[in-house]
Amino acid sequence: MTVNNELINQSQAFSDSTSVIDVEDWNVYYGDFHALKSIFLKVPKNKVTAFIGPSGCGKSTLLRCFNRLNDLIPSFRATGRMTYHGQDLYSSNVDAVQVRRRIGMVFQKPNPFPKSIYDNIAYGVRVNGIKGDMDEIVEQSLRRAALWDEVKDKLKQNGTAISGGQQQRLCIARAIAVQPDVVLMDEPCASLDPISTLKIEELIHQLKENYTIVIVTHNMQQASRVADLTAFFNVRVVDDKRQGYLAEVDRTEIIFQNPKEEATQQYVSGRFG
Numbered sequence: 001m002t003v004n005n006e007l008i009n010q011s012q013a014f015s016d017s018t019s020v021i022d023v024e025d026w027n028v029y030y031g032d033f034h035a036l037k038s039i040f041l042k043v044p045k046n047k048v049t050a051f052i053g054p055s056g057c058g059k060s061t062l063l064r065c066f067n068r069l070n071d072l073i074p075s076f077r078a079t080g081r082m083t084y085h086g087q088d089l090y091s092s093n094v095d096a097v098q099v100r101r102r103i104g105m106v107f108q109k110p111n112p113f114p115k116s117i118y119d120n121i122a123y124g125v126r127v128n129g130i131k132g133d134m135d136e137i138v139e140q141s142l143r144r145a146a147l148w149d150e151v152k153d154k155l156k157q158n159g160t161a162i163s164g165g166q167q168q169r170l171c172i173a174r175a176i177a178v179q180p181d182v183v184l185m186d187e188p189c190a191s192l193d194p195i196s197t198l199k200i201e202e203l204i205h206q207l208k209e210n211y212t213i214v215i216v217t218h219n220m221q222q223a224s225r226v227a228d229l230t231a232f233f234n235v236r237v238v239d240d241k242r243q244g245y246l247a248e249v250d251r252t253e254i255i256f257q258n259p260k261e262e263a264t265q266q267y268v269s270g271r272f273g
């Protein structure tokens, strides 16, 4: 296996952190399209890792590999090794449903169930057979998602009948209610106004005390505000086809102030992408 520079840089940057997810020589294909080429990455525990890069470079693809969401796409195929706490995530004896419980996901568009706020939380807790006082679990999850004070008097109200920003925090509460240890966020603020966006960013800061977070964002300020580590993905053309790769990964301040790659500098300063 080739040792690559990103891995060396990153291990220097976060040598004090344990990694939760380890990616080694990871390649993704959709049919014969090679979407992601040879990714090496360590996702550090209780940190926020941001994925940035131009459209189509494979940020969402890699994020969705972490909780096996791409398994649902018939043309998807991956090679290489991806481990979660040292366990091979793609081993045949790993249950993808259990993976998704431990590695939760929040999507770009808030997607609460058309059920009460209470049941939005309680549903996944029941389905996953999690024991405990349901009222307490609901309250605790809503508190952790910084939503409790706004909804505590209307828990029976439909989860779709609150503001977009509140809906997104409800989706975060729903994700953390099933006791994950990683929360993946795919452009979680893309459909939100600036005030709701700031609330989610503050929440991300709080959440990393208890969870490991990976966020895909097109918003450079957001990456620089929330992320400890930033991974810049880029696209190159191989045999007339666009192929995504990890160009550089390092501490966020280095990626934004003193990156090693020219392309990273150009991207973070808004000169392409």
Ligand SMILES: Nc1ncnc2c1ncn2[C@@H]1O[C@H](COP(=O)(O)OP(=O)(O)OP(=O)(O)O)[C@@H](O)[C@H]1O
Pocket (backbone or CB within 6 Å): 030, 033, 035, 053, 054, 055, 056, 057, 058, 059, 060, 061, 062, 073, 075, 242, 244
């Ligand atoms: N289900 C799929 N089938 C075939 N190709 C796909 C599929 N999903 C994504 N791709 C392709 O894989 C590449 C990476 O897509 P992906 O959505 O991961 O990129 P991204 O960096 O998240 O893009 P964006 O920033 O626009 O959301 C793109 O060329 C895309 O067209």
